[in-house]
Amino acid sequence: RTEVVTIPVVVHVVHRTEEENISTEQIESQIRVLNQDYRKTNPDAEKIPAVWRDIAADTLIEFKLADTDPSGAPTSGVVRVRTSRERFGDDDAVKFTDKGGSDAWPADRYLNIWVCNLQPWLGYAQFPGGAPETDGVVVTYTAFGVGGTAKAPFDLGRTTTHEVGHWLNLRHIWGDDDTACYGDDFVSDTPNQGGPNFGEPTFPTVSCGNAPNGDMFMNFMDYTDDRAMYMFTKGQAERMDACLAEARSSFLD
Numbered sequence: 001r002t003e004v005v006t007i008p009v010v011v012h013v014v015h016r017t018e019e020e021n022i023s024t025e026q027i028e029s030q031i032r033v034l035n036q037d038y039r040k041t042n043p044d045a046e047k048i049p050a051v052w053r054d055i056a057a058d059t060l061i062e063f064k065l066a067d068t069d070p071s072g073a074p075t076s077g078v079v080r081v082r083t084s085r086e087r088f089g090d091d092d093a094v095k096f097t098d099k100g101g102s103d104a105w106p107a108d109r110y111l112n113i114w115v116c117n118l119q120p121w122l123g124y125a126q127f128p129g130g131a132p133e134t135d136g137v138v139v140t141y142t143a144f145g146v147g148g149t150a151k152a153p154f155d156l157g158r159t160t161t162h163e164v165g166h167w168l169n170l171r172h173i174w175g176d177d178d179t180a181c182y183g184d185d186f187v188s189d190t191p192n193q194g195g196p197n198f199g200e201p202t203f204p205t206v207s208c209g210n211a212p213n214g215d216m217f218m219n220f221m222d223y224t225d226d227r228a229m230y231m232f233t234k235g236q237a238e239r240m241d242a243c244l245a246e247a248r249s250s251f252l253d
């Protein structure tokens with residue numbers, strides 16, 4: 001694919017408190033971060049180690065708040081819903097109006113993002129191929145966007161970048177085998193890596209015989225802090241592209 005694909009986004013702000021009812025500005029900051037991270041225009045891309053600069057990818061995917069709702073009427077792309085629930089878990093209740101959440105918009109035309117008081121996770125995503133009613137990503141209000149209620153070290157919008165990676169079929173870079181070395185992310189240009197990295201590691205961090213360059217801990221699909229992750233690879237971009245060509249092909253036109 002050589003043309004940019006633009007994904008219309010609806011953000012459901014499911015809130016009980018005024019704090020949880022995050023500002024439009026904070027939502028817009030998240031869309032900006034997504035566009036920078038997926039187009040490799042994030043300012044911290046300059047920190048990518050020289051050995052990986054050539055495989056860092058512009059995925060040619062962009063995001064914009066939806067301007068038309070499912071019935072064809074103009075919209076801001078933001079749905080604000082009041083709830084009586086103090087917190088949500090990963091049981092998808094936030095995705096249903098009758099469970100205190102907000103119903104999904106048609107998953108073949110919109111990326112649904114629910115922002116709520118999610119505990120204890122930062123976010124979770126549904127991989128392609130699942131039920132349309134629950135399709136999309138959920139992000140907690142303290143790890144969404146930049147500024148406002150976003151709290152360090154998850155205050156640069158990278159949780160959503162990571163979750164949307166899952167939504168586009170990316171696996172964790174260490175292959176989800178805890179710290180063992182057999183797990184695969186099904187991407188050939190990411191180094192085999194033992195387990196997740198946390199915080200802000202220093203380069204190189206070696207595991208599974210991947211010296212001299214070590215783990216690609218600055219990949220968006222690792223578990224490092226927001227300021228420590230700043231790249232996708234070309235192999236990951238190809239995998240997302242394959243997802244857009246097949247399971248999510250409704251977004252291509």
Ligand code: ARG
Pocket residue numbers: 121122123124125143154158159160162163222223224225226229
């Ligand atoms: N724990 C979450 C997941 O597995 C996301 C972690 C996001 N990390 C971050 N630095 N924002 O989907």
Ligand code: ZN
Pocket residue numbers: 162166172
């Ligand atoms: Zn993840």
Ligand code: CA
Pocket residue numbers: 184185186187188189190191192
């Ligand atoms: Ca790999």
